[in-house]
Amino acid sequence: MKITMEHGSGGLATGQLIKEVFEDAFDNKVLSEMEDSAVVPGSSRIAVTTDSFVVTPLEYPGGDIGRLCICGTVNDLLMRGAVPKYITCGFILQEGADVDQLKRVVKSMADTAKEAGVTIVAGDTKVVEGEGGIMVNTAGVGFVAEGVDLSSSKCEQGDVVIASGTLGEHHATILSRRMEIENSIKSDNAPLVDIVSNLMNAGIEIHTMRDITRGGLATVLKELAEASEVEIDIEETSIPVDRQVKSFCGILGLDPLYMGNEGKLVCVVPANDAEKALALIKDSRYGENACIIGKVTSGTAGKLILNTKIGGHRVLDVLQGEGLPRIC
Amino acid sequence: MDIDDIKKYLKDYDGPEVALMEVCGSHTAAIARDGIKAMLSPRIKLIAGPGCPVCVTPSSYIDRLIELAETPDTWVVTFGDMIRIPGSACSLGESRSQGAKVTMVYSPADIIRLAKKHPDIMHVFAAVGFETTAPAYALLMDRLIAEDIENVRLLTALKTMPPVIDWLCANGAEIDGFIAPGHVSVITGSEVFRPLAEKYSMPFAVAGFEGEEILTAIYGLVKSIGRGEVMNYYPQVVTAEGNQAAKEKLARYFRPYDAVWRGMGAIPGSGIILKDEYAGFDAGSAGLSADNKYNSECMCGTILTGRAEPEDCPLFAGKVCTPQTPQGACMVSFEGSCYQSYITGVVR
Numbered sequence: 130m131k132i133t134m135e136h137g138s139g140g141l142a143t144g145q146l147i148k149e150v151f152e153d154a155f156d157n158k159v160l161s162e163m164e165d166s167a168v169v170p171g172s173s174r175i176a177v178t179t180d181s182f183v184v185t186p187l188e189y190p191g192g193d194i195g196r197l198c199i200c201g202t203v204n205d206l207l208m209r210g211a212v213p214k215y216i217t218c219g220f221i222l223q224e225g226a227d228v229d230q231l232k233r234v235v236k237s238m239a240d241t242a243k244e245a246g247v248t249i250v251a252g253d254t255k256v257v258e259g260e261g262g263i264m265v266n267t268a269g270v271g272f273v274a275e276g277v278d279l280s281s282s283k284c285e286q287g288d289v290v291i292a293s294g295t296l297g298e299h300h301a302t303i304l305s306r307r308m309e310i311e312n313s314i315k316s317d318n319a320p321l322v323d324i325v326s327n328l329m330n331a332g333i334e335i336h337t338m339r340d341i342t343r344g345g346l347a348t349v350l351k352e353l354a355e356a357s358e359v360e361i362d363i364e365e366t367s368i369p370v371d372r373q374v375k376s377f378c379g380i381l382g383l384d385p386l387y388m389g390n391e392g393k394l395v396c397v398v399p400a401n402d403a404e405k406a407l408a409l410i411k412d413s414r415y416g417e418n419a420c421i422i423g424k425v426t427s428g429t430a431g432k433l434i435l436n437t438k439i440g441g442h443r444v445l446d447v448l449q450g451e452g453l454p455r456i457c
Numbered sequence: 458m459d460i461d462d463i464k465k466y467l468k469d470y471d472g473p474e475v476a477l478m479e480v481c482g483s484h485t486a487a488i489a490r491d492g493i494k495a496m497l498s499p500r501i502k503l504i505a506g507p508g509c510p511v512c513v514t515p516s517s518y519i520d521r522l523i524e525l526a527e528t529p530d531t532w533v534v535t536f537g538d539m540i541r542i543p544g545s546a547c548s549l550g551e552s553r554s555q556g557a558k559v560t561m562v563y564s565p566a567d568i569i570r571l572a573k574k575h576p577d578i579m580h581v582f583a584a585v586g587f588e589t590t591a592p593a594y595a596l597l598m599d600r601l602i603a604e605d606i607e608n609v610r611l612l613t614a615l616k617t618m619p620p621v622i623d624w625l626c627a628n629g630a631e632i633d634g635f636i637a638p639g640h641v642s643v644i645t646g647s648e649v650f651r652p653l654a655e656k657y658s659m660p661f662a663v664a665g666f667e668g669e670e671i672l673t674a675i676y677g678l679v680k681s682i683g684r685g686e687v688m689n690y691y692p693q694v695v696t697a698e699g700n701q702a703a704k705e706k707l708a709r710y711f712r713p714y715d716a717v718w719r720g721m722g723a724i725p726g727s728g729i730i731l732k733d734e735y736a737g738f739d740a741g742s743a744g745l746s747a748d749n750k751y752n753s754e755c756m757c758g759t760i761l762t763g764r765a766e767p768e769d770c771p772l773f774a775g776k777v778c779t780p781q782t783p784q785g786a787c788m789v790s791f792e793g794s795c796y797q798s799y800i801t802g803v804v805r
Contacts, residue, residue, distance in 0.1 A: 382483065382486070382791070439496070439669050442492040
């Protein structure tokens with residue numbers, strides 16, 4: 130079955146679509162009340178975020194837009210030290226969208242939400258003209274404990290920078306599919322709940338945490354260097370990149386430092402916590418390839434330097450331009 | 458000599474000043490990527506040459522693409538970089554925002570799919586490149602003919618390396634040796650540089666794109682200054698004679714042509730264009746010789762020929778020309794010397 134404009138009418142067809150596609154998959158008490166808004170237990174400090182997901186193809190090795198739209202929002206909450214709790218989702222369906230594919234996407238959302246420990250508490254569907262695309266917006270709410278205050282302006286001289294795993298898989302996967310290049314690269318689409326909760330529960334004094342998404346590691350670290358008015362130096366030989374991703378980048382002239390992930394983070398911690406934090410991340414789900422990649426120095430405020438593998442130095446800036454296609 | 462000794466030699470070098478040009482844009486990007494300039498003695502200078510295909514494309518080519526994109530039932534199909542290059546009045550991207558039809562692809566084969574999907578639309582492919590990419594356009598021609606596809610045309614700006622190197626040397630560029638382009642040499646073979654090396658008593662070193670391969674080539678050049686030698690430091694993929702099949706394929710569809718280079722003008726035999734029998738596939742590539750600057754202060758031409766550094770340009774120094782607001786092609790392309798100088802923060 131295909132989506133038609135009737136599915137967006139708000140009438141019978143809309144009701145049937147919601148029942149058939151969303152209700153069973155998202156099955157939970159709050160949502161099944163079918164009220165105009167969800168009323169849920171709260172906390173005195175909450176983190177709120179929203180993100181829209183437009184990705185071609187909708188399904189790709191390692192994930193799909195359903196997993197992506199949960200991970201993206203959950204990870205954004207986690208980066209402020211929040212415990213993700215609630216998600217809302219708004220679907221924009223294009224006429225001609227395949228209902229079976231939509232069901233797969235929705236199931237993937239439900240599975241990922243379960244994995245991340247969040248409840249999908251509200252949703253909406255609209256239908257627009259088009260060529261069968263599916264777009265999703267998710268918003269998320271997380272609870273932030275008293276005293277938790279992570280921010281990009283908190284990197285301090287002497288801090289250590291840790292990356293939770295290899296760079297660029299999501300970006301390389303999407304590009305490969307779009308360019309019809311055969312390889313076995315898989316997206317790293319994942320909720321980083323385990324990594325973050327293990328760090329926080331162990332009492333690691335995290336100064337800053339960011340997920341490595343569009344713009345890549347270099348963009349994230351450059352923004353941290355500017356926000357914290359510090360210099361960050363990273364070592365090319367320590368930066369983890371999967372061999373297949375590396376050769377893919379080599380062929381296409383791409384730089385893994387500027388490629389997006391959807392299941393990796395960088396965190397900046399005091400030097401005396403670094404080894405412990407690294408061990409905790411390595412023991413967490415999706416953190417097995419974590420590495421210490423650099424440090425915060427007393428150099429020039431706002432500068433990001435890569436010490437290259439052959440012994441040179443390169444100043445890194447944020448990603449410039451948009452030569453590459455949108456990937457999430 | 459092992460690589461550590463080479464690094465030490467290049468760092469400590471205190472002989473006569475040496476200026477080496479890397480002609481290939483991918484080398485410019487690799488040199489920046491690996492931080493190579495910081496590893497050399499101040500007496501060894503690297504100069505980026507005219508080897509980025511979009512950087513050397515004259516404004517009239519962009520203007521022609523815009524004209525085509527504004528023609529009813531015609532789409533311009535292009536690689537990403539071309540979209541932001543300023544023509545004489547605006548870029549393809551600006552024209553697209555006014556309603557012109559421009560589609561981005563990742564490989565020439567994508568255009569076949571588009572053309573079949575939209576049979577009533579004429580698709581004009583912006584076929585830009587050097588010897589490296591030209592064979593892909595020849596393969597595209599194979600498919601257009603074999604599959605009887607009638608709604609694809611090529612607007613070509615295809616250039617060849619040896620004539621522009623010859624032009625630079627003949628026009629007094631202060632260069633002591635060339636890091637010869639690795640990818641181009643895969644097609645042409647390293648021997649293509651022999652006549653130039655001998656004519657100007659200047660060494661050429663074909664290099665790969667890893668930092669240590671580039672350092673090794675620089676070392677080879679520094680040790681050979683004043684001698685007309687051709688060295689191949691990329692023998693895993695570059696042979697003396699090159700790729701015969703690709704060269705034959707090119708010769709089948711294309712003929713030599715006096716291509717126009719941004720800031721340099723027409724250089725005899727420095728490009729290729731579709732042969733007369735395939736002219737029906739050409740969207741008007743001949744005679745695009747006008748080269749008007751988008752911004753009259755832009756020093757693209759001087760920079761492309763190694764006579765000035767990006768920092769010497771008032772638009773660069775004044776931050777008028779940035780990757781967000783490029784005034785010339787060299788600030789658009791990832792391989793452009795101005796772009797690389799900007800992102801590696803030389804002046805900031």
